[in-house]
Amino acid sequence: MSKNILIIVFLIFSNSIFAQTRVSLNDFGIFPKTYNKNYGKITIVSDSKLQELIKNHIKHNKNKPEFPGWRVQIYFGSGNQARGVANNIKKNFMNSYKKTEAYLLYEAPYFKIRVGDFRKRNEALKFMKNIKSDYPNSWIVEDLINFPKLD
Numbered sequence: 001m002s003k004n005i006l007i008i009v010f011l012i013f014s015n016s017i018f019a020q021t022r023v024s025l026n027d028f029g030i031f032p033k034t035y036n037k038n039y040g041k042i043t044i045v046s047d048s049k050l051q052e053l054i055k056n057h058i059k060h061n062k063n064k065p066e067f068p069g070w071r072v073q074i075y076f077g078s079g080n081q082a083r084g085v086a087n088n089i090k091k092n093f094m095n096s097y098k099k100t101e102a103y104l105l106y107e108a109p110y111f112k113i114r115v116g117d118f119r120k121r122n123e124a125l126k127f128m129k130n131i132k133s134d135y136p137n138s139w140i141v142e143d144l145i146n147f148p149k150l151d
Helices: 002-017 048-062 082-096 121-131
Strands: 034-036 041-043 066-077 102-107 110-118 139-146
Touching (some): 066 121, 110 121
Antiparallel strands (some): 066 139, 102 110
């Protein structure tokens, strides 16, 4: 008896699992006013101020070419010769690892060379292990990274 009740309850709830469809944002990132896809109709009621806020958010973020991620720092130095040393290290790195970008930073009074654009820390750690023989004093740092290049 309890087995039959369990089966009936399962059948009732399994039909409701397929009652929803996924609504994606349009190209501008604004929720559509009405969405109709053969199964039903969804109408989203929102304040015009909310849509204006979303548009401003998208506009503001289009101007930012970077987002939070990880890089491997291979050089950190200061002094009279630091700029020349940093440029040489960057040049040598670019010759050895052609597919990975290198960035020269200056944060007074230090010159730094950071390499790579990694979204996850473990990706940066894996790359650091690969270059550890050439750059034994390298370490992972959080940084703003560039969006990946689309081929």
